Amino acid sequence: MTCDQFDLLLDDYLEQKLDPDVASEAASHLATCAACRVRTGELRALLEAATTLPRDIQPPRNLWPGIAAQLAPRSSRTLAWTRWAPLAVAATALIAVTALLTARMTRHDTVVATGPAPATAHPVTFDADREYALATEDLERLLAERRAQMAPATVAVLERNLALIDAAIAESRTALAADPANADLRALLWGAHRQKLELLERATRLTRS
Amino acid sequence: MRRHFIASLLLACAMPAALSAQAPLRRGRSIAPDAAVRIFNLAGTIRVTAWERDSIDVTAVVPEGAGEFLFGGGSAGVKLGISPPPAAETFPGSLLEVKVPARARVWVKTESAEVLVSGLTGPLDLSSVSGRIVVTGSPSELAAESMDGGIDVRVTSPLVRLKTAGGTIVLRGQVEDATISTVSGAATAVVTGLARSRMEAVSGHLTFDAELLPGGNYSLESHSGDIDIRLPTTFNGAVDLTAMEGRVVNTLTRSPVHSSNRGRGETASFGGGAAASDLVARTFKGTISIGAQTKP
Numbered sequence: 001m002t003c004d005q006f007d008l009l010l011d012d013y014l015e016q017k018l019d020p021d022v023a024s025e026a027a028s029h030l031a032t033c034a035a036c037r038v039r040t041g042e043l044r045a046l047l048e049a050a051t052t053l054p055r056d057i058q059p060p061r062n063l064w065p066g067i068a069a070q071l072a073p074r075s076s077r078t079l080a081w082t083r084w085a086p087l088a089v090a091a092t093a094l095i096a097v098t099a100l101l102t103a104r105m106t107r108h109d110t111v112v113a114t115g116p117a118p119a120t121a122h123p124v125t126f127d128a129d130r131e132y133a134l135a136t137e138d139l140e141r142l143l144a145e146r147r148a149q150m151a152p153a154t155v156a157v158l159e160r161n162l163a164l165i166d167a168a169i170a171e172s173r174t175a176l177a178a179d180p181a182n183a184d185l186r187a188l189l190w191g192a193h194r195q196k197l198e199l200l201e202r203a204t205r206l207t208r209s
Numbered sequence: 210m211r212r213h214f215i216a217s218l219l220l221a222c223a224m225p226a227a228l229s230a231q232a233p234l235r236r237g238r239s240i241a242p243d244a245a246v247r248i249f250n251l252a253g254t255i256r257v258t259a260w261e262r263d264s265i266d267v268t269a270v271v272p273e274g275a276g277e278f279l280f281g282g283g284s285a286g287v288k289l290g291i292s293p294p295p296a297a298e299t300f301p302g303s304l305l306e307v308k309v310p311a312r313a314r315v316w317v318k319t320e321s322a323e324v325l326v327s328g329l330t331g332p333l334d335l336s337s338v339s340g341r342i343v344v345t346g347s348p349s350e351l352a353a354e355s356m357d358g359g360i361d362v363r364v365t366s367p368l369v370r371l372k373t374a375g376g377t378i379v380l381r382g383q384v385e386d387a388t389i390s391t392v393s394g395a396a397t398a399v400v401t402g403l404a405r406s407r408m409e410a411v412s413g414h415l416t417f418d419a420e421l422l423p424g425g426n427y428s429l430e431s432h433s434g435d436i437d438i439r440l441p442t443t444f445n446g447a448v449d450l451t452a453m454e455g456r457v458v459n460t461l462t463r464s465p466v467h468s469s470n471r472g473r474g475e476t477a478s479f480g481g482g483a484a485a486s487d488l489v490a491r492t493f494k495g496t497i498s499i500g501a502q503t504k505p
Contacts, residue, residue, distance in 0.1 A: 160375070162392055184451045185453060188491055
């Protein structure tokens with residue numbers, strides 16, 4: 001099974017609607033493809049996060065048109081990319097899922113902020129934090145395999161910028177632990193996570209292979 | 210005399226080999242106006258320009274030891290580039306001069322080559338590791354990314370995506386939807402007609418200079434980098450600025466800046482109105498400055 005084929009089956013795979021033979025084939029592909037694992041993990045996190053959202057919230061403004069407008073133009077190019085770099089598609093999808101996740105959480109933030117601040121960290125925040133970390137680990141493994149193919153100067157640039165992002169993530173996490181209901185902090189944390197994922201994905205894709 | 214003759218003969222024998230390695234190679238063929246053109250050249254220069262013909266014309270200058278020039282494809286799409294010597298760690302850069310129909314869909318991949326694209330109206334997808342990317346024209350869609358190279362874009366386009374880690378990004382022109390992302394590099398957007406934009410950095414300095422259109426949506430985010438926002442003095446938008454542990458400097462309006470986060474940070478919110486746009490800027494410990502555009 002190719003990444004393209006798996007991608008088409010992903011929704012049904014997560015909802016366990018596939019025939020057993022196809023599901024088994026999909027699971028086999030997943031076991032050998034880090035990029036698809038990243039995408040699957042993120043989509044699973046999104047679905048789990050969505051189940052925790054209150055049903056009666058009203059968004060402060062309509063966020064979807066802006067997100068959709070950004071996603072739609074990319075989709076026409078996605079198929080051409082898949083033949084060259086399935087990883088790029090997985091990462092693009094990951095970013096789209098991340099945008100959705102952020103939008104959902106932003107809505108939730110608004111509701112939370114009107115009530116008393118929770119005494120403990122927002123559970124959805126830290127589930128998503130963990131999912132981001134797992135996704136990052138997969139990409140870091142892929143990159144480690146290709147690092148020998150990269151020019152030393154490129155490795156230096158990559159490591160310097162990853163260190164900056166890691167420091168930003170650590171600072172945001174610390175601040176968020178002290179102020180778990182702070183939507184701005186959460187947005188900064190997601191932003192740093194997303195930038196790390198994008199940088200790792202870009203570095204993996206740009207290396208000679 | 211005889212010595213000169215032998216030397217001339219030796220030179221004459223040597224010349225063709227040297228010339229064949231360095232003389233420009235020409236390839237071309239007719240292609241569809243919107244054909245896909247994929248170009249790869251790891252080092253050197255890639256120059257892509259539009260011309261008013263339904264054909265592609267390529268001139269390649271490939272120094273000795275730089276690899277092999279490849280060209281193939283059909284009417285719907287062409288792939289060309291320089292295949293580097295196998296297992297070579299370093300090799301000289303090659304020049305690729307490529308002329309394509311203006312509507313061609315162009316894809317470029319390089320490591321250190323400078324990428325210069327001009328005059329195209331089709332979608333562009335350009336990626337580089339350390340080479341500079343320069344684009345002018347009116348691409349229907351532009352995606353340019355680099356690890357460390359600068360990206361300099363002056364276009365009219367509905368959709369622009371620019372990403373780098375350590376390089377500098379400059380976007381100018383008329384763009385409807387822009388995404389600009391850097392980690393440590395500075396990014397500047399001086400744009401008209403902007404309806405949506407997202408600019409983000411970790412430590413890089415962001416500069417945003419644009420009108421806010423009705424219903425527009427604009428976000429700027431940097432962890433430790435400063436954010437500089439320039440707007441017209443009359444604008445119809447809701448502006449929301451948050452520096453968690455940094456400063457906010459407002460010279461655009463008389464709206465006050467408030468202390469926040471137990472005195473560690475500052476915020477400012479102002480504007481609004483019917484069909485207003487939204488501009489949100491956040492930083493963890495940088496400074497957000499908002500002021501008037503210096504020119505219309």
